[in-house]
Amino acid sequence: MQDMHDKAAILMESLPWIKRAWGRTVVIKYGGAAMTDESLRHSVAADIVLMKLVGINPVIVHGGGPEITAYMERLQMPVEFVDGLRVTSPEAMELVKMVLVGKVNGDLVSAINAHGPLAVGIAGDDANMIRATQKDVRLGRVGEVSAIDTTVVKNIISDGFIPVIASVGAGDDGGNFNINADQVAGEMAAALGAEKVIFLTDVDGLYADFEDKSSLISALTFEEAESMLVTGALAAGMLPKVGACVRALHCGVERAHILNGTIPHALLLEVYTDEGIGTMITGEAKSLGLDDDAVYTAYEGEVTL
Amino acid sequence: MQDMHDKAAILMESLPWIKRAWGRTVVIKYGGAAMTDESLRHSVAADIVLMKLVGINPVIVHGGGPEITAYMERLQMPVEFVDGLRVTSPEAMELVKMVLVGKVNGDLVSAINAHGPLAVGIAGDDANMIRATQKDVRLGRVGEVSAIDTTVVKNIISDGFIPVIASVGAGDDGGNFNINADQVAGEMAAALGAEKVIFLTDVDGLYADFEDKSSLISALTFEEAESMLVTGALAAGMLPKVGACVRALHCGVERAHILNGTIPHALLLEVYTDEGIGTMITGEAKSLGLDDDAVYTAYEGEVTL
Amino acid sequence: MQDMHDKAAILMESLPWIKRAWGRTVVIKYGGAAMTDESLRHSVAADIVLMKLVGINPVIVHGGGPEITAYMERLQMPVEFVDGLRVTSPEAMELVKMVLVGKVNGDLVSAINAHGPLAVGIAGDDANMIRATQKDVRLGRVGEVSAIDTTVVKNIISDGFIPVIASVGAGDDGGNFNINADQVAGEMAAALGAEKVIFLTDVDGLYADFEDKSSLISALTFEEAESMLVTGALAAGMLPKVGACVRALHCGVERAHILNGTIPHALLLEVYTDEGIGTMITGEAKSLGLDDDAVYTAYEGEVTL
Amino acid sequence: MQDMHDKAAILMESLPWIKRAWGRTVVIKYGGAAMTDESLRHSVAADIVLMKLVGINPVIVHGGGPEITAYMERLQMPVEFVDGLRVTSPEAMELVKMVLVGKVNGDLVSAINAHGPLAVGIAGDDANMIRATQKDVRLGRVGEVSAIDTTVVKNIISDGFIPVIASVGAGDDGGNFNINADQVAGEMAAALGAEKVIFLTDVDGLYADFEDKSSLISALTFEEAESMLVTGALAAGMLPKVGACVRALHCGVERAHILNGTIPHALLLEVYTDEGIGTMITGEAKSLGLDDDAVYTAYEGEVTL
Amino acid sequence: MQDMHDKAAILMESLPWIKRAWGRTVVIKYGGAAMTDESLRHSVAADIVLMKLVGINPVIVHGGGPEITAYMERLQMPVEFVDGLRVTSPEAMELVKMVLVGKVNGDLVSAINAHGPLAVGIAGDDANMIRATQKDVRLGRVGEVSAIDTTVVKNIISDGFIPVIASVGAGDDGGNFNINADQVAGEMAAALGAEKVIFLTDVDGLYADFEDKSSLISALTFEEAESMLVTGALAAGMLPKVGACVRALHCGVERAHILNGTIPHALLLEVYTDEGIGTMITGEAKSLGLDDDAVYTAYEGEVTL
């Protein structure tokens, strides 16, 4: 009986956070072990369902590096990276899309829908949602987001579902592009006017010195994060995440978080407890010295035939 | 840190119950110490707010016996009961309404609104919502529910608010009636097609033998509850509650609960944990031998000038 | 038969005024004998119902001074005024709210609903509609309007009902404040963007010299009214009314009227006949020399948890 | 001043009738002197506008016999009647439509719109609203209503306007038919589920003996009206009106009225005073011995290309 | 079989034009032989129906000169023109309206509705849609558009119908005005924010030299069209059309077309094939040197009683 009262007290403790987060949109970049470990995947899915039911609008964005590499190796396709980006031939692009849209996306949709008919998987080329352009000719079908039309995502949210988005884009040439999922998450958060964007990864957050595990940073400002992008203080894997954080904050997102997705219920701890975990970046767009053309261009709702 | 993970696990434990209750309407008869003790009142208000934010539509119904008696005594008005019902002269009715609508209702509205603009207090005579007829000429302005128009309550719910209803009714003679709040809660649950009705009281539930505190009943069927109404097995204070439970179940409400409101977070424990507390009554309307004219007549939405 | 034709002609005469007023919102401060005299109350209620049915959206605001004093005296509580404002201890505030919300409000709601399910009574603290701050520490729980959230009032109007508002406010300390109903009426008219605000009182209007009953003023400008506030030309009871008129006109309300509510059907005569009665104040906000921070701050629709 | 109070009292006297009629649909067959006399036309238009503004949904149906005859004579076309019905050659049909749709309809629309943008004129062939079939080959383009699609009329009402309908119909052969406006009014009332249908004519109502002006009937039942159709008790001009009344009542319309439109404000007197004028027919569809296939077939909302 | 494949290929050829025009509003001034020749009328009606079904919102505007003259002559009324405009006495105005609203409008409505319940005919004075003022006292009831309220037209479109508008206007004196239909079409296109306005006439378009049939102009700019208005290069019948084109383009309409309506399916050829026919005028409002008060004043949606 005492145990029951303790539980009730803990539920009650979440009330202020539920009030604070109610009705907000949160973009979650899903990646790392949370994606490949089936048990973690189901745990993260349950967290997302709970967030949805208590009033948050989660939007999931994912890539799928390890699965892509595994299938490329099974098919004896060359696996090559330049500056951390996968060289993506047209043949590889076909496989990238199959793995992202047909496997990783479906796995997460299934994990969420084990709780009820809540998730709808979409690819970035559905209704030409994510437009992309080639990033570097040497990388082949690797693209960058050039515009986002949020019509379909907003419809899915307002219909009561959770959109799960595979990070491929539609090129003007009719082909697809393989886009870094961190970038897609940051741009999607910006285009949706989300309150926050969360990056699930396998490390505990940002380190002042990434060789020193005791130097974890709990919170930092936009400017501090921006300066880390240029000082070499960041691990290679963190560069696109921090870049996406800075970009999203620059476009009006209020907070960005980098969390360790292998911690059980990391999302809930971040959203619904006082202490929080991982690294939080906050910012004031007004104080930025970025030039004007860096401003986000969301072609939201603009549809031409 | 371990502590945080325990908390997350407990939040997660509530997921199945949140899923089950999401979008449902629950009528809560608020009474007893939970109403008069300010600290308990704030605790119950927080529970109600949490229920609202995680997807339930709570509807609150209250009476206010002790406060009425206290004010009557201050004004040296005679306090008299017949068969447990307050003899209510027209002068007393004015005071009853003042206390219910102007004090008890407002106190609960304030307790809820400490969390945000969520509660809207209404009296049973707003828009002639609760129509009543005299119960017994010896009791004066004591009434029984004759019809309920749920238009205003449903509008308040769909506008995103929590209705808090004082148990007075509108008579055909233009005057008000003092109605037992247990009855109002049962009828309101029936008229709204609520999933459940909960009676907050000061005892732990129904006892097989109300003299024997070890005989608490966790669950019983509709038929068993009905037979208790006639066998004298019930304490006097429980008679109207069990009568209202039977009536509500008869009209399609799925479950009725009698809880001890002095247990901290009793509402949450009932709704969001496995074990539950108090006494639960369930029923099948089809098997009932009640005669037809006992069927509820809700004039829902039917408005004549 | 001739009589019938005369009646039809008189109905017809009202057509231009019905056209002019159709669809407009009119805030009516209900007070004086019209509130305490039951026969007058029913007459005013009928006028309000007729206004509603022919296309106006009436919003009723009321205080309840005499009834409060009567109950305080019955309970032997001290009755004291400073500068015409009731000193309101926390104990008195409880009684003030009981009388306003539980008696006066209900009486008017009942009078209107004798014609059909039309009126919904609300208190200023429902959904934290009227926010208030303490006016003067010596007066205790006497407050001033600091912000109005019109969500609930507008919902009630658009649902087809007549809101009847008791002039209490919600303080940031969780307690209630007793607010002058004239002020509430003026601020509510401003927050709703009402076309006009009408003050029902017991005198025929404003007098150039309030000692000289022959000096009744039919119409005056905003500037003239404003100067009367400072020249001592106004009776004490008129000061808050004229102040509220000036404030409402300053915030965009087109016309303010001060009427004698003891004249049968004074509201109809004002709204639906050529001649009108009482005193009308009109104004041009643009020409005002008031400083900027006097501008109304309506937190309409802004709801934070 | 006394005069003002008398007026207010008379306005107040209309309250019960306004309440009773509020939100109801009333079909008005406009004809006789009220149509040809410009002064009467403006008076009737004002009555209709007043009805609209105080909550009734008037729907106007008109023919235009005298104007048609006048134009036919100006154009030296033969004017011939068989059993009271105008023989309508295709050439005459063109003129009939011009006069009904282009003159009579427009004159009434203009008279109403002198009060504001309220009336929208439509012909029975707009959107194939009134489908008609030939009545009698000897009569040429004289038709009978075979089906009514109320889509356009209901849209006009819900858009806040007053539909003014010229009694022509669309034939399956692509041509128009000239339909008796009394029949159109009765069928339209039936198809719309109107509360009442009113026939404006030049006599005071039905007479027990139409030669005896003292035998005016104030009220009669459906069965009595039906029997008058066969006993020869009716004047020729009354036959189609009483037939349309019986038909409309048979299809669920509650009341039919035959009024003298030359009485100033006859419509208002009928709707908003106690005494009423003219003849009222009421009925109970259930008691009728008519065979089933007489039941109305409204193809309401059914649109095929 | 080959034939079928050719047909499919031609349907396919229209895809780019259907995509381009989908969801756009096109105002069509219907006139000339297309109006008086029954076979052409049915052909144009079919074109309009096809346009509607494939996603365009056509709005039809028409006059009716020849039919008016014919009826005036039959009635031996004087037919007189000043500067190409019909002198319109009040008696003539009655006939003008009868012919336009009761004959020409109905004929086109019937031709369209032969395909299904699609067209709703309205006159410019329905709901005071087209307000007009007298153009020249010598011309009597000839008017100019002073304001357009598009409420009724937009309602008809959004209800799924095709509005067919007769070019009469409502004067402030309660009477009607006869307005040049070219002007009405141009102003209506401007008020609706239409994408294009098309003038159906009996010649192939504009000629550089109207005496030289080989000098047909396929396309010209706004400025070129404007200069033709003053240089005398235009045939008299083209002056109001080109004036209306310039006016519409000046108010934001993107393109104006002058087509020969006697060419079978001229509308389809213009809208759905590459080559187009007739003369197209395009413009940039920004570069215009017209003075400010020439800007269109659409009282769209503004309804005062």
Add this chain to the structure above:
Amino acid sequence: MQDMHDKAAILMESLPWIKRAWGRTVVIKYGGAAMTDESLRHSVAADIVLMKLVGINPVIVHGGGPEITAYMERLQMPVEFVDGLRVTSPEAMELVKMVLVGKVNGDLVSAINAHGPLAVGIAGDDANMIRATQKDVRLGRVGEVSAIDTTVVKNIISDGFIPVIASVGAGDDGGNFNINADQVAGEMAAALGAEKVIFLTDVDGLYADFEDKSSLISALTFEEAESMLVTGALAAGMLPKVGACVRALHCGVERAHILNGTIPHALLLEVYTDEGIGTMITGEAKSLGLDDDAVYTAYEGEVTL
């Protein structure tokens, strides 16, 4: 110029078919060469876009046998069929889903979206849309449709998009099932209440004797098709198609078509020309001797968590 007029005439010829099909839902089973041949795929995509723009609501369903086999062979997975159904191990199911959802679906979405943002790809497990159960334990993850929730499909249609559905289903065990796309198309048509279902294949339709190419059947009844299912008159590949046709017709779909998708614009020819192509099956559900439990159970809109 003559050429232009011929084109217009052909466009006009499609009017009756556009009228007939406007607003209807058509389910298209996309398969065979039309799926694997890129040029044919773009041609079919253009046909679908044209159908959408002219008022039809196409819903696309696809499988992807050849691509699945090709990838299985590249990965050296065993390819085995039993009774024409692919033995699908859990490993194979992963690949099946990757190919269907990540490749075939995306290819068709891209082909359609080359015309604008029109197609949204979904898998049968999105929002648990298609529920499935195991068909035969020997076949592994091969499933049969047990229920369809059309919520997501209908939302996509009403948002203005074309749903493209990959034929995988969600099992109660949380895993996916590989379902025959013909069956999915038939069930989806039934669940949506579609007007027709079209099967695109590589042969010209049904043959009376499938060895005799001259025995093509243009039209047959439901009963005839049903009897072909049991007489062995059908080629193996036709069995599931004809079975799906019979099932869809049994559930209220009006017509089923089997077309040769390699014929250019076969969809347009079927929908928009008189002659039609392929085989059409029509039926009357009422006359069927099928037992009751064969009736379709669409859990449309029924969502339980």
